[in-house]
Amino acid sequence: MPAAIACPIILTASDRHRLKKAAYGHKAEHQARMRAHIVRHAARGRSNARIAAETRLHADTVRTWRNRFAGGGLPALADRRRSGRPARFTPVQAAEAKALACRLPAETGVRLSRRPCPEPAAELTARGITDTVSASTVRRWLRQDALKPWQYRSWTFIRDKDFRARAQRVLDLYARTFEGVALGADEHVLSSDEKTSIQARCRCHPTLAPGQARAMRVNHEYGRGGAVAYLAAYDVHRAKVHGRVEPTTGIAPFMALVEQVMTQEPYAGAKRVFWIVDNGSSHCGRTSIDRMAARFPDAVLINTPFHASWLNQVEIFFSGLSGPDLPDTP
Incomplete structure (x- = not known):
């Protein structure tokens, strides 16, 4: 029987460009690249046997894709739609x-x-x-549909009737403005709060420094020292944190933090130092404002709106704080 004659392949300029891109593109799938090579070789007039030898494919595979392209062009090189397994759920x-x-x-x-x-x-x-x-x-x-029923976000209603005015005052201080007047170089803004119930722990053995081909070694065992409170004052515009550890929170620990900060420069010689705090019992109300002013006349206590302590920038610092990571504080 006479040998079957391979289908002649004639390519347009557009076909040549797209086949070259498919044959040598880094993101093209392996099957698509091999099919493009078959067609490009066939367009040069090569036989199926020679193409099979050069591409290391079976001659039947070469014949199949050559005939598919001859009958349907570039779209015929894609996989045909398969019915697949019947759907189990409607x-x-x-x-x-x-x-x-x-x-x-x-x-x-x-x-x-x-x-x-x-x-x-x-x-x-x-x-x-x-x-x-x-x-x-x-x-x-x-x-x-991007549904994630296992996730949720908490939120709260604004209950402070003066929320807009009180929040605006805090945000203005962050922007170095108070009552419509820009703050001077000798005026500072501190964001202060307490982080309670921090577990104080100490390693049973000292940490070993890293060495050549050796990572730093941290002992796994630690001793529990009870729960403590960490009080911090964050200088909003200088990005500096002042803090101290106390057995508990209250008026005395908070005033100790104020004493620690206000007795050092640049706050001791400042014209005004604004303390932004939430409405905790240790620094809320007219009594707290008077107590602060009596001890440090240049200190101005500013409370955030009720149920809006998230306006206090020190919370950003507290969000990444844990017991063993406490900075060195008095």
Whole structure:
């Protein structure tokens, strides 16, 4: 029998450009690159046997993609659509799973802390919405609409009737302005607060310094020293923290922090030092303002709005603070 003649391949300029990009592109898949090479070799008039030898592919593979391109062009080099395994769950079941994930915990009787995918998967089976379904399947359904029922964000209502005015005063101080007048070089702004219930721990053995081909060694065992409070005053514009450790919080520990800061430069000789604090019992109300002014006339106590201590910039410093990481403080 006479040998079959390979299909002739004729490329346009556009086809040549796209095939070259597919054959040598770094992001192209291996299969797409090999198919592009087959077509480019065929366009040069080479036989299927020679192309198979040069590309190290089977001759039947070369023949298949050569014929596919001859019959359908570049789109024919893509994989044909496969039917795949029949869907086990219907779109309605997936939609009901998403609806269940969007319900409040109180409506489903599930605690807020138990909202990962295994619970919705079991709930779907218990309600008869689906047969047994895996957590990964439910997670895939939720990912389609970027649903994350296991996450939540807390928030609070603004209860201070003077919130706007009090918050504006704090924000103006951060911008070096007070009552519409720019602060001078001898005026400073301190953000102060307390971090309570810090566990004081000390290592049972000293830390060993790193050496050649040896990492620093930190002893795993530690002794507990009880819980302490860390009081800090953060200079907003100089990015400097002044702090101290006290057994507990209260008026005396807070005034000790004020004494520590106000008796050193540049605050001792400053024209005014603004202390931004929350509404804790140790520094809230007219009595606290008078107590501060009587001890340090150049100190001005500014309270944040009620339930808005997040306006206090020292909270940013506290957010990354833990017991063993406490800075050296008196």
